[in-house]
Amino acid sequence: MSHYDKNLDKNEANYVPLSPLSFLERTKNIYPNYEAIVYESRSYTWSEVYKRCVKFASALDKIGVKVGDTVSIMAFNTPEIFEAHYSIPMVGAVINAINTRLDPKTISYILEHSDAKVLIVDRQFHEVITKALSNVKSKVTIIDIDDKDANLPDAKKIGEHEYEQFLNTGDENYNWKKPQDEWQAISLGYTSGTTGNPKGVVCHHRGSYLMATGSATAWNMPNKLNFLYTVPMFHCNGWCYTWTMSMLHGRVICLRNIDVKKIFELIDKYDVTHFGGAPIVLNMIANAPKEHQKKLKRKVHVLTAGAPPPSIIFEKMQNLGFDVMHVYGLTETYGHILQCAWNDEWENLEQEKQNEIRARQGVIYPNLEGAVVMDPETMVPVTKDGKTMGEIMIRGNVVMKGYYKDKEATEKSMKGGWFHSGDLAVTYPNGYIKIQDRSKDIIISGGENISSIEIENTIAKHPAVSLAAVVAKPDEKWGETPCAFVELIDGKKATEEEIIKFCRETLAGFKLPKKVVFSSLPKTSTGKIQKFELRKKVKELN
């Protein structure tokens, strides 16, 4: 035993469990009067946010919420859900933010499975929640969010408490709890569950702290930035920026609904420096009607994730003055863990090549330890040739604790000491990763693997196209062939022949879509295209 291991143990002075709650406490002490949140007619300073969170935590404590209890919330991006990311963990409980676009049946499942003791819910969800609760056997205390700025004249009361009144039953001197262990759960987020029931992803205080520090470095975020909260806070805790913002004493600009005109207005009014959004949101911005756009006063930094963006989006956004970085992550990894970090050496490449690079998922965040594309059978890394496919395997402190009450799925997902992402990708010689497809989205035609994303990106470059999604169409001869669903830009036109001809210019023959369908595309609440819906549709085609 080395002398370095003798009498040099952890004690209260030199070891404190990491928790993002520390950031809020520090920031309200140092910058008490700086604006923390603005939303429509309301704004709160860091001192006010802190006081509101402590009071809400105290109120939860008073109704019996304890360490290890689940508190669910279903809300738009209003101050309440931001605060919930502090108040709920302050009583030692776990925040379960529910996707706002879910159906009553799934919500019932989540409320039951998560063992939710409390549900904080915006009154706009009166109907869906009433239905959902009719199938929940356990007792859930409901706290309504009554958003005066939402203009919901018919918003009905759902529960026994109203957020502001409930908050005011709390004590501002409440002795809130830091976690005893940094491995303690802080959040429970349900995956969208493309097959079967959604799975509950458990994250801890340590990981949330480290996602905050890592995000700041990865995105080169300065202190006191103006952050437009376009990303739903129910999605991976808003990519953990709910916590990053208190670390950086950034100003959070809330947005109840995605509305392009409003986005441009808020950017202008609050001097927004940073925001994030799925490619679908960027697509809306890039193709916004001229009368809804406002000229940017400064460079605005944008993160995009959630689906591989067509490279043309980067060019359109850049032309408007946005600097877009593509990132990649999963609910299981606290949000983003790969970033397409830009390298000055690429500045001299042609625009087309630059766009192609920007569409890669890239390299690891500074808070991650490893993301390697491997053969999932042998766990051997694939050759870095930009061609050989494998599955992205992930390791580090921002990988979830596991799935709630699902030992089997937890063990399966982390088999071999790596988290299995389920995403198929290649690695370029410089180490940058590019997703080719979700495992099940690969189209196998005549024995050849075809990436549906490659076809989608090609089609998206067509001047009339807004969005494209490609799925496999069963085919007697080839097994499967690519079938493209295309959403056109308002007022523009294109024919099936034109799209196929356009693809032929750059794609190999076997990769060409054999069928092109023009229609609007079904999307999830987070902007991902619901390919399973398209797969249903494709079977109905002749």
Next chain:
Amino acid sequence: MSHYDKNLDKNEANYVPLSPLSFLERTKNIYPNYEAIVYESRSYTWSEVYKRCVKFASALDKIGVKVGDTVSIMAFNTPEIFEAHYSIPMVGAVINAINTRLDPKTISYILEHSDAKVLIVDRQFHEVITKALSNVKSKVTIIDIDDKDANLPDAKKIGEHEYEQFLNTGDENYNWKKPQDEWQAISLGYTSGTTGNPKGVVCHHRGSYLMATGSATAWNMPNKLNFLYTVPMFHCNGWCYTWTMSMLHGRVICLRNIDVKKIFELIDKYDVTHFGGAPIVLNMIANAPKEHQKKLKRKVHVLTAGAPPPSIIFEKMQNLGFDVMHVYGLTETYGHILQCAWNDEWENLEQEKQNEIRARQGVIYPNLEGAVVMDPETMVPVTKDGKTMGEIMIRGNVVMKGYYKDKEATEKSMKGGWFHSGDLAVTYPNGYIKIQDRSKDIIISGGENISSIEIENTIAKHPAVSLAAVVAKPDEKWGETPCAFVELIDGKKATEEEIIKFCRETLAGFKLPKKVVFSSLPKTSTGKIQKFELRKKVKELN
């Protein structure tokens, strides 16, 4: 037991010990060709630095250096000591950077006490090291740094290896070791030891990682900054910027000796954005001859620490275009843990008041959990009135593991769950801390406590004064009275009467120095004035 604690344990996929070594590995993968270090005629990219570190680690492994061994280094701020902060931990060993201005006797003590297996040493120290080694019984392998840019025509060989040759015995594919436990020691730094033998401060991988992330936020450091390494890397591992720089892929500009003319040249040549230095260094810059100054092309951010800076320094530096932030820390806390974080609300205050605020030590770093001024007897926090004195007590993940082979001192220093800094301070109503004195630097005159620092700051405002230090002079009537030692700016003059009269304008009568001595002041290698030398002198005065 909550469901959140069942079957959700740590495993290889979701838990990896924190270590700053991860930052270097990531940065060389993403930015291999970016400049990492520049020094005189040499420069290295991140890819080269990584390769050199791995080879050096391999070479250390080959000569038998093992996990938990100590490797000492005594060097100027040249690339070798930067690399050592990675290569030594890469073999699982502990870096012990030795203060370059120590005497042979103290060096002997450190080499013996630290159990050093290897000493990497610059040839300029031939004489002092030869003397030191003559009193070391254990076998220490010596690796010479032969710095061609140092112009040391008489530099003699000390050891059996030369750095570059030794490095080249290593294997660039060496499988270097990440720590098994984030609590594993990474560094051993000896305190200057004002009384008795120096104590060895043991720091770990976790704390070094968190100091890197915390520093970036505290100082609002962007990626790819240009960092002039004026702070000695032997001092708290160069305030841990040795590791912060790889996290941010910053460019490190090395500087062998403090030379004001050179500092201005390097700032100009390399577009320096950030550097740090003791007040003595800032004093040299602020008072540099006009012909040595170069006009700054941009705002340059400067940290200062090590001794409370006279407030006039801030004003002089600001006038030259430097933005100075005052920080505070100790070897025991990985360097800085308090920062005088600026608040926009103070912009309208008078310059004098602003300077006064800037001279405070301030508030906690984001990676610290607590720093509270307490009554050391009762451990009760003092009133936040800017008057009541207590001792700064510190808690968090950037507090050392403890003192090497000194259980008693470790326990004493962390008694009551807080690290006892030994610094006496007050807390202002807004929570900002200001050091009044080191415990033993208080002057007690006629039963009144007098802060020597308050007098020093007053004298430093006199236009002819460069530096001032005040110590207690034994006095039959009053017990003690303040005695000032004053260093004048070259070419300027002042008399004892003038200085006392100048103090009388702002200081209470009992705080006036009763004696003023003009002389150059004795300083430690880190720029702290050696008050114990002045205390010896004071006894010789009539």
